[in-house]
Amino acid sequence: MPTTHSSTDRIRAIDAWWRAANYLTVGQIYLLDDPLLERPLEPSDIKPRLLGHWGTSPALNLVYAHLNAVISETGRDVLYICGPGHGGPAMNANAWLEGTWNELYPDITPDTAGLQRFFRQFSFPGGIPSHAAPQTPGSINEGGELGYSLAHAYGAALDNPDLVVACVVGDGEAETGPLSASWQAHTFLDPVSDGAVLPILNLNGWKIANPTVLARIPDEDLQAYFRGLGYEPIVVDSGRVDHDPFAVHALFDGALRRALATIDDIQAAARAQAARAAAGEMAGAADLRPRWPMIVLRTPKGWTGPKVVDGQQVEGTFRAHQVPLPNVREDEGHRRQLEEWMRSYRPEELFDEDARPIGILDTIRPTGDTRMSASPHANGGRIRTALDRPGLERFGVPVGEPASATGTLGPWMAELIQRNPENFRLFGPDETISNKLDAVFDVTNRVWRARRAEGDEHMAARGRVIEVLSEHLLEGMLEGYVLSGRHGVFNTYEAFAHIVDSMVGQYAKWLESATDIDWRAPVSNLTILLSSHVWRQDHNGFSHQDPGFLDVVASKQQDLVRIKLPADANTLLAVAAHAMETTDRIEVIVAGKHPEPVFLSLEDAVAHADAGVGTWDWAGTEQQVGRVDVVLVSAGDVPTVETVAAADIIRKHAPDVGVRVVNVVDLLSIGDPRKHEHPISDERYDEVFLPGTPAVFAFHGYPTLVHQLTYRRHGHDDLHVHGFLEQGTTTSPFDMLIRNEMDRYALAHDALTRVADGSDRFADLLTALTDARTAARTFAYTNGEDHEAVSGWEFTGWPQDEPSDGGTGGDPGRGETEGAAPGA
């Protein structure tokens, strides 16, 4: 490793950087004015509300300074993930020292006035947040909700073979479940084609008011824990050298260099072996589980801050968590203590009179994109390239024959993976096969860096599929992968998407902020494919039946999210391909894995998906009857099967009733166009839904979501929504529909009741429909399975001989459509 100056000089420069960053951190928390302390601090120089977090910041600054020393010497590509997100002011401070603030924010000029504005804006109304956030240059980890730093780090390291992601994990965060699970992520990291993650656990010992578990267990246990997790822990304990900064710098410098050298060794060995194997030469077995380094950095909380305030110990205790001197504006003693504290960093050695960082700091300041605060990996849209997407033509399935939606998507996704071997990943909790995406294993494997054994299938030291039973880790890795400029899909069981509610919510907040920041370039969508959904749980019961993730997603800023409910396999192809193209959204797609009818040709499916909502004339009787008495709407695959079957029942048994069938693919398109950009216009809505006409809506999820979305639409009182009523268990598919009043008989019954409008016009038919439900249920309870031909209600096929007007729904099946009844 080349050194450009002596070890002592290097340590001096690191210490100067550290002091400068600490100074700038404190300044942000406290100062409205006098940023260089050119005069004694007055009350008016102090912010009226002191908001921010000092405690974690000095350690974050220390790590930053040391990484800069390495980067400036070696040109290494390093990304900094700041787990202790309360260290927002620290991350800001380092970015300011690197000049990034000046470049990205015109009002933060590189002078004293700019520094004053830089201080003032922090945690100030109209300013920037107190945490590391989208506004923070170099950040891809929002610092509010803790637990995801390491998952983000591993996601960013994938397919970036020359990148080291330094991830500072706070000892508070380390208590969370998601973080605890994330340590195992190296099981999915390939030292040949991926970069490395260097976790740095900062044990400052305290949360807001409590000590932390990992800081209080015996050293022996701490080291055993990380060895058990597959790491080689390198411990730097400032207490061993009485917290002498230079001694700590020397220790940390050594630890960091040793860690990086170990990373280099692991990668060099793996890559040399891979090269030999690629050249056809003999090579020994790969080291499947290299022991990656990690650093344990034990430092006092709020190190270098006020030791004692008003007689109470602050440095090294929980009292250093936020603002160590609370009454600086009012209390002159506190104000003097603040000034002493800030002057202890010797700003005069660090900044010239125009507030420009001086001399010594330059020696370890990286330049251009090697500055961690300017890393393109932290502004992934800058380096993102579009996917090479296969055309859909070869993957569409014929209308009429039942097809598995996800099973149809699988081959397309396999080709997507083949065409984008370094740019796309599929994440899932052991469900790729069970969700019927197994075609991807024709072209790739699950990456698995642990022991392999006889009987393993589709496991290899390298692969584009990551499977682990932690939805948190998967979602976090996908976020890290996408934010650093790549593409991916997280597929999971619908019910268990709730596990990542909070992560997706925080990601929505990230997007909500990031899309308002002009220097942040658009990133790929966060695409979540939900299968094994509420209506088709076979081996599983009530716990697996929950469509409520859609409600959580819909509560976010709706222009940043999409909810797609493709009714069949071809429509899934259309919406999935679309999700792989657009940017800066959360795309949630719900699709079944069981064979279900295919209603639309691929061409029609693409048009229908583009329109978002469409009328399926072939399924209704509007044209024959010459008017619409009732609108049957559906959203979701199983609800659509039941809706089309209900329309068929009405056609056959009440042929004078005019039925319109409407299908909604893009759920949020029926939302409020006054509040959001995406929904269809009121005119279009009225054309399709015919306010004033009763509408029976069979919805995939909780009915309340439709009510919520259509609240300001005309005629929403005419919308009668069926959906999941929280009635579930391990039972037959048709019994699930009956329990939730979404079976074809219930839909037809509801529709005809509304058309009858109090008359006894359909009395016999309504009785017969009720009997049919009872018969279907009795059959299932007696025989343990559904029967597609409940006596008297044999299903004879989807309507197919009627004229079509070429609506967005297009033409129905022109082939064999019999036997496609659900529950078969």
Place this chain on the structure above:
Amino acid sequence: MPTTHSSTDRIRAIDAWWRAANYLTVGQIYLLDDPLLERPLEPSDIKPRLLGHWGTSPALNLVYAHLNAVISETGRDVLYICGPGHGGPAMNANAWLEGTWNELYPDITPDTAGLQRFFRQFSFPGGIPSHAAPQTPGSINEGGELGYSLAHAYGAALDNPDLVVACVVGDGEAETGPLSASWQAHTFLDPVSDGAVLPILNLNGWKIANPTVLARIPDEDLQAYFRGLGYEPIVVDSGRVDHDPFAVHALFDGALRRALATIDDIQAAARAQAARAAAGEMAGAADLRPRWPMIVLRTPKGWTGPKVVDGQQVEGTFRAHQVPLPNVREDEGHRRQLEEWMRSYRPEELFDEDARPIGILDTIRPTGDTRMSASPHANGGRIRTALDRPGLERFGVPVGEPASATGTLGPWMAELIQRNPENFRLFGPDETISNKLDAVFDVTNRVWRARRAEGDEHMAARGRVIEVLSEHLLEGMLEGYVLSGRHGVFNTYEAFAHIVDSMVGQYAKWLESATDIDWRAPVSNLTILLSSHVWRQDHNGFSHQDPGFLDVVASKQQDLVRIKLPADANTLLAVAAHAMETTDRIEVIVAGKHPEPVFLSLEDAVAHADAGVGTWDWAGTEQQVGRVDVVLVSAGDVPTVETVAAADIIRKHAPDVGVRVVNVVDLLSIGDPRKHEHPISDERYDEVFLPGTPAVFAFHGYPTLVHQLTYRRHGHDDLHVHGFLEQGTTTSPFDMLIRNEMDRYALAHDALTRVADGSDRFADLLTALTDARTAARTFAYTNGEDHEAVSGWEFTGWPQDEPSDGGTGGDPGRGETEGAAPGA
């Protein structure tokens, strides 16, 4: 430890139990009839849909058999938590062997016909779920969503000093975040007054299609991992003895006895020392971190099942996960293989001709409540005793003076803890103090079984408060504590309640099922107190601003949940005390921690909370004006402050406008009384909300929730809801309100605009209100803080001199009410 028969006899009995349980497990998955194989199996004896999970079951049965041997010998109190929830049929099987099914379910008679019904009901329409579920005797852990078994186990062990909770953790579950964090839970377990948890990690090696991480890392790492987590792992590997059952039994028998002896030693030492300390005798320092035992049990997945099916290895692979022989009804070969498999357990040695378990099984069958399937700890309502609740009188605060709501609750909760020293726990992620409940530390401490250090506050080897930065672990421990018959509160930051969305959703499902099961006695509420809410984030920003947990809760069966939004400190006392009394609900309470106005006397607050919704005549002008032109509704503390202030503005500046002020405490009381039992009647709703009159509703959360709840109420189109619009950052409190259009000026503006109804009646006033908003914002952006007296709009105090009609809201402040403006 007394032994009643020789070691070999014991092993024989264990093996017989194991075989019997395995037989009954297989029978549930496959058989419709011929439960004792009295004739060759015919297709009609086989279920048409084969649904269930074999793979994990044999190990669950093995552990159950061994625990029974110990219980029957020693009378030990043991609770079995089954982490691999897919092992539902195994848990059912053991309960059947113990006779519990016969006792609890009259149709499961103790004969062949009952056994046939027992088999048939499993995963059958109209029957029972495939997972361990509320229907499963002895279960408090729903087996659908994985990750919570160990947290439930630790929750159940608290304050049950004689109980051992044996918790089988699957190696799939062990990959999840919540489970990974839960290993540290012994940090909060007191060996003197709490029971013990014995984790048994079953490494069967596979999930649905993938190997598991912990099964594939080196043994050395595995052991280091658990030692690092503070355990002494005892490994039983069936492979070491070639999977010979008797040898494995002997190994596991030894491991279990050793583990239990270690638990006894730890507890005996701690208790002896505590007794000496209590007697005032000298005692050495407590062993703060005893090394608890845990067992690693490595067995083949689907052990003793079909080895090879259709030429593919099944036993010991992922193919054993669900149904190893898939085509038994259709394929005679499979059917014969099933019969051989079932006969391999030698049922003729295990059951008499009436399907009664015979001889040898009796020797290790516990009796009465010592049967794990009949454990009162798993049906906690049976042993639950009501809390001794302090009266509220001494804790109420005077009307008028600002008070912190949670700060007012704290002393009441402290006395609650004092009065119920073994029956109530407070759980939180390091927020007890920051959420202003610190009064509890006058009477108790945080329990902390790790190193203590200078500067620690309120930490002790024993205490009623558990704090750890894992919402998952806390929520899971509370669930375990409540389901085993005790009481508790989980307090957390509002935004981060989303972290446990899925857990709360699963708990709701548990309640939804459990409340339909007559033998399950009611348990205490799961009470979640959310503070540090969306409207008052000071040190934190957008990531901490999310009221959406209410939406998640409201989507559950509403009669099982309550959402309480007390407007002031006294109302919080009322709703919190109520939550500590009722049963079988999820109670969510949102309350601020900052000083806010107190509107209601304690007496009025109790009446108001009971009513759920009430009119505050003193705050409006209905009586003076003689009519209602606009209704101002609020729900939540900050929205209520703004609403009352908006009413005050109208009173002063548009005195001829009749304003009614309505406050909603019990949010779901405005829901749909046609669907749920709890909401107020339509008549009462109409009386309060006056359909036809415009209503401006200031709501704590997302406005859509109010729209959803009132969808079927009269006049819901007249309801104009203000709430959180997903606009947030680190800013001043009043700026947060302005950003989301919920400040007093915006509310007054909206109300007057609707009263004006297109006329220019209030044109000047509306302009002035808009200017006031701008002025307030400008002040904050300029000065960094809010100002209570925006020029021209000085707030002069809550209305107090008007007559009151004694509505549920009662009389307003009779004292100094000035200076109570929010944002001050």
